[in-house]
Amino acid sequence: MSEGIGARVKRKEDKRFITGKGKYTDDIRMENQAYAAFVRSPHAHARVNGIDASDAEGMEGVIAVLTGAELKADGIGNLICGWAISSKDGSPMNMGPWSALATDRVRYVGDAVAVVIAESPTLARRAAEKVAVDYEELPAVAHADKALAKGAPQVHDNAPGNLIYDWGIGEEAATDAALAASAHVTEMHITNNRLSPNPMEPRSAVATFDESEDHYTLYTTSQNPHVARLVLSAFYNVAPEHKLRVIAPDVGGGFGSKIYIYPEEITCLWASMKTKRSVKWTADRSEAFMTDAHGRDHITTAKMGFDKDGRITGFKVDTIANFGAYMSLFSSAVPTYLYATLLSGQYNIANIYANVRAVYTNTVPVDAYRGAGRPEACYLIERMMETAARELGLDAAELRRRNFITQFPHQTPVIMAYDVGDFGGNLDKAQKAANVAGFPARKAEAARRGKLRGLGYSCYIEACGIAPSAAVGSLGAGVGLWESAEVRVNPVGTIEILTGSHSHGQGHETTFAQIVADRFGVPINNVSIVHGDTDKVQMGMGTYGSRSGAVGMSAIVKAMDKVEAKIRKIAAHQLEASEDDIVIEGGEVKVAGTDKKMAWHEVGLAAYTAHNLPAGMEPGLKEGAFYDPVNFTFPAGCYIAEVEVDPDTGVTKIVQFTAADDFGTIINPNIVEGQVHGGVAQGIGQAMLESVVYTDDGQLLTGSYMDYAMPRADDVPFYTIEHNTTVCPNNPLGIKGCGEAGAIGAPPAVINAITDAIGSNDLSMPATPARVWAAISAARPRVAAE
Amino acid sequence: MQVSMTVNGQTVAAEIEGRTLLVELLREGLRLTGTHVGCDTSQCGACTVHVDGLPVKACTMLAAEAEGCSVTTIEGMANADGTLSPLQQAFNDHHGLQCGFCTPGMVMSGAALLAVNPKPTETEVRHWLEGNLCRCTGYHNIVKAIMAASGQQVGETV
Numbered sequence: 001m002s003e004g005i006g007a008r009v010k011r012k013e014d015k016r017f018i019t020g021k022g023k024y025t026d027d028i029r030m031e032n033q034a035y036a037a038f039v040r041s042p043h044a045h046a047r048v049n050g051i052d053a054s055d056a057e058g059m060e061g062v063i064a065v066l067t068g069a070e071l072k073a074d075g076i077g078n079l080i081c082g083w084a085i086s087s088k089d090g091s092p093m094n095m096g097p098w099s100a101l102a103t104d105r106v107r108y109v110g111d112a113v114a115v116v117i118a119e120s121p122t123l124a125r126r127a128a129e130k131v132a133v134d135y136e137e138l139p140a141v142a143h144a145d146k147a148l149a150k151g152a153p154q155v156h157d158n159a160p161g162n163l164i165y166d167w168g169i170g171e172e173a174a175t176d177a178a179l180a181a182s183a184h185v186t187e188m189h190i191t192n193n194r195l196s197p198n199p200m201e202p203r204s205a206v207a208t209f210d211e212s213e214d215h216y217t218l219y220t221t222s223q224n225p226h227v228a229r230l231v232l233s234a235f236y237n238v239a240p241e242h243k244l245r246v247i248a249p250d251v252g253g254g255f256g257s258k259i260y261i262y263p264e265e266i267t268c269l270w271a272s273m274k275t276k277r278s279v280k281w282t283a284d285r286s287e288a289f290m291t292d293a294h295g296r297d298h299i300t301t302a303k304m305g306f307d308k309d310g311r312i313t314g315f316k317v318d319t320i321a322n323f324g325a326y327m328s329l330f331s332s333a334v335p336t337y338l339y340a341t342l343l344s345g346q347y348n349i350a351n352i353y354a355n356v357r358a359v360y361t362n363t364v365p366v367d368a369y370r371g372a373g374r375p376e377a378c379y380l381i382e383r384m385m386e387t388a389a390r391e392l393g394l395d396a397a398e399l400r401r402r403n404f405i406t407q408f409p410h411q412t413p414v415i416m417a418y419d420v421g422d423f424g425g426n427l428d429k430a431q432k433a434a435n436v437a438g439f440p441a442r443k444a445e446a447a448r449r450g451k452l453r454g455l456g457y458s459c460y461i462e463a464c465g466i467a468p469s470a471a472v473g474s475l476g477a478g479v480g481l482w483e484s485a486e487v488r489v490n491p492v493g494t495i496e497i498l499t500g501s502h503s504h505g506q507g508h509e510t511t512f513a514q515i516v517a518d519r520f521g522v523p524i525n526n527v528s529i530v531h532g533d534t535d536k537v538q539m540g541m542g543t544y545g546s547r548s549g550a551v552g553m554s555a556i557v558k559a560m561d562k563v564e565a566k567i568r569k570i571a572a573h574q575l576e577a578s579e580d581d582i583v584i585e586g587g588e589v590k591v592a593g594t595d596k597k598m599a600w601h602e603v604g605l606a607a608y609t610a611h612n613l614p615a616g617m618e619p620g621l622k623e624g625a626f627y628d629p630v631n632f633t634f635p636a637g638c639y640i641a642e643v644e645v646d647p648d649t650g651v652t653k654i655v656q657f658t659a660a661d662d663f664g665t666i667i668n669p670n671i672v673e674g675q676v677h678g679g680v681a682q683g684i685g686q687a688m689l690e691s692v693v694y695t696d697d698g699q700l701l702t703g704s705y706m707d708y709a710m711p712r713a714d715d716v717p718f719y720t721i722e723h724n725t726t727v728c729p730n731n732p733l734g735i736k737g738c739g740e741a742g743a744i745g746a747p748p749a750v751i752n753a754i755t756d757a758i759g760s761n762d763l764s765m766p767a768t769p770a771r772v773w774a775a776i777s778a779a780r781p782r783v784a785a786e
Numbered sequence: 787m788q789v790s791m792t793v794n795g796q797t798v799a800a801e802i803e804g805r806t807l808l809v810e811l812l813r814e815g816l817r818l819t820g821t822h823v824g825c826d827t828s829q830c831g832a833c834t835v836h837v838d839g840l841p842v843k844a845c846t847m848l849a850a851e852a853e854g855c856s857v858t859t860i861e862g863m864a865n866a867d868g869t870l871s872p873l874q875q876a877f878n879d880h881h882g883l884q885c886g887f888c889t890p891g892m893v894m895s896g897a898a899l900l901a902v903n904p905k906p907t908e909t910e911v912r913h914w915l916e917g918n919l920c921r922c923t924g925y926h927n928i929v930k931a932i933m934a935a936s937g938q939q940v941g942e943t944v
Binding site: 010011013014015016017018019020021022023024026027029122198199200201202250251252253255284285286504505506507670671673674676677678679680681682704705706710711712713714716718719742 | 877
């Protein structure tokens with residue numbers, strides 16, 4: 001079928017975006033709309049001794065200046081982290097208070113202390129500059145290792161030594177013993193650089209309070225509007241759920257940063273009630289850099305042991321994770337259950353132990369960013385493997401092959417049970433597509449041009465399809481991670497799919513329609529996808545962790561099963577046949593082996609006219625389902641980067657990038673490959689360009705696109721994408737997920753390639769020309785001056 | 787102050803503050819919200835429009851500077867009969883967009899390139915797009931779409 005599963009269907013949603021008719025939050029204008037501007041701390045750490053808003057309040061067009069004290073007095077609750085992690089000694093994590101508007105202390109540059117509501121955005125900003133805040137500066141700490149040092153400035157009083165938790169997983173004694181008995185141990189110190197997610201659409205919120213109904217409406221840039229409503233209602237006390245409608249219209253990318261419910265949305269809702277005006281706030285890019293949750297920021301020491309045959313004996317990891325000034329919504333889960341549980345990679349490792357310490361610093365809160373924990377794990381493992389291969393004098397691909405898991409299911413020592421995979425096959429496919437056999441000749445040719453050419457591998461695995469509710473609940477999650485769907489067949493046979501997943505670039509309006517077309521034989525143009533509105537879709541958990549396919553689509557399939565069961569009953573009754581003989585294909589409902597049939601729309605009409613339904617059957621054709629996954633899914637693949645370095649300048653060019661991914665069933669290859677392209681570009685960005693930089697005292701140096709290097713069109717190549725599919729056995733469509741793979745797999749492939757090219761392993765991300773040049777220079781034998 | 791110009795073929799006049807940026811006039815004054823603001827330092831290119839045929843970042847031009855000019859925004863790029871222009875169609879054909887936020891700027895920038903260089907090489911396309919950031923596509927399909935709109939096929943076949 002041309003529009004069904006596997007078809008390269010063009011996107012249905014494109015037209016509105018290509019013609020400028022997309023409807024993003026900042027495009028919305030309410031009647032009686034006012035504008036918010038936040039008064040933000042210029043200090044990384046300070047006591048707030050007073051706020052004098054009189055000058056601002058006196059400006060014409062200023063409606064109100066609101067502070068944290070008033071917010072607190074109105075009972076608005078503190079922001080929370082929704083995943084409880086306990087330390088090794090059983091003590092709970094040390095979560096410091098986080099008010100949407102700080103009252104007594106500010107803890108990072110950008111922490112908001114007040115909000116101005118005014119008749120125009122310009123007025124609001126001008127007035128915000130007139131709010132005088134009496135700050136008493138305090139010593140600050142920005143970097144994770146320094147935060148743990150004795151005598152470091154204390155970010156929160158209830159987190160002594162800035163330690164949030166000291167958590168462990170695996171068997172430490174057994175791992176130590178395995179390392180001690182190893183023929184070779186590779187040891188590395190690895191930094192995973194801090195990133196800013198940077199969806200191109202800045203965050204935005206438009207809040208309206210309807211006094212006559214005590215009802216709030218929030219338009220916002222969210223990946224999960226239902227989770228936003230739940231948290232705003234249950235924890236932040238903005239309004240009860242039935243009095244709060246959250247709408248996430250077109251959203252311009254998220255990458256994790258739009259999962260969280262931030263101080264600005266809370267404040268806009270509250271301010272709309274205080275001022276009886278619609279309140280709009282849209283971040284400028286500098287606000288995005290200093291308020292959107294950052295990602296990564298790990299410092300790790302690791303040891304990997306090998307026996308005399310190059311087989312891994314044990315892996316011991318010690319990681320410090322920088323959480324910034326406050327615990328963001330899912331922050332605690334990222335370096336624990338999304339990182340340490342993936343430390344087995346694609347390899348048979350009998351002994352693993354990881355210790356993770358999470359620390360507060362005076363920086364922007366850190367949470368999940370595309371990949372979330374898994375890029376940190378993959379980078380660590382794949383840098384270790386490449387380094388070990390060099391130390392052992394083995395081919396980097398051969399060392400990986402010797403250690404690949406080949407039997408499934410496979411239980412790792414760190415919780416995860418891999419269901420299926422073909423790691424050797426991924427590597428074969430990538431090597432063939434990248435023409436690895438021809439690399440020596442290309443390297444020699446580059447050398448004749450004075451260039452250093454290198455090749456690097458990365459064999460990644462991730463846990464996606466997040467996640468089985470009972471399992472994550474037992475690990476401390478405060479929510480279940482199922483998904484919901486409703487299938488509405490209209491009387492004329494067109495179909496609406498209501499889903500709790502949210503598309504902010506993923507193309508759900510197309511791919512979700514494709515699975516319906518595949519099942520019922522209706523054209524995708526007769527299928528509409530409804531999402532992103534808590535008044536239309538009852539409940540949902542949203543889109544992140546590559547879950548829309550594996551979890552969101554599975555819920556749709558489950559609802560379609562119920563619809564099909566009812567259709568069979570109706571058709572069997574009307575066509576005087578057995579339910580078991582009814583087949584649905586090509587837009588018709590037929591009795592197998594006969595010429596008896598109903599057109600698709602006739603079944604819909606029959607269900608709603610209800611003139612001739614089986615005895616006792618309710619009219620209508622609409623079914624809902626909740627789907628709770630039984631396991632994570634495990635997308636995996638092999639990436640090969642090939643680079644050329646100019647030894648005189650350190651300028652590095654990616655000349656070839658090959659991906660061979662196993663995502664399970666693919667609904668639309670165009671969209672899946674697009675996800676890989678974008679993910680790989682973000683991975684290349686992390687490896688070569690991007691880094692959030694703070695001074696030691698917590699001043700943010702990368703606060704604009706002039707300072708933070710985003711990947712641009714001429715920084716990246718055309719990518720070669722291959723698929724090597726093993727079908728996921730644990731969900732109805734066999735989907736594993738594809739959204740995060742590129743960002744997870746690409747960084748180590750790039751760094752392995754550059755270090756291969758320059759012959760020095762001493763290189764950190766981002767591998768800027770200056771760093772590459774320095775690494776080359778440091779490794780070069782010194783020539784005595786004449 | 788008063789300003790008048792042609793926007794997408796229509797004459798418009800508006801009373802504005804002197805500090806009003808062209809993008810503010812387009813988005814807020816004329817409600818042409820297809821032109822987006824993704825940054826404040828002229829780096830991202832989401833606000834790219836054409837002023838007298840040349841690509842301009844509308845966040846970095848005062849509306850007053852466009853006095854008497856002919857401005858074209860993404861809303862003015864489709865064919866007269868409402869069908870997509872060849873470049874817009876190429877973005878759809880080659881999956882050149884995901885979240886869609888950078889797309890108007892990419893289309894405007896790409897169209898400006900093809901106006902001065904009807905058969906650009908891949909390198910020329912990538913160099914031209916330096917002023918337009920996209921976080922979703924890794925640029926692969928955007929470059930393909932622009933090359934395809936110029937009548938050239940690149941990359942793997944679809």
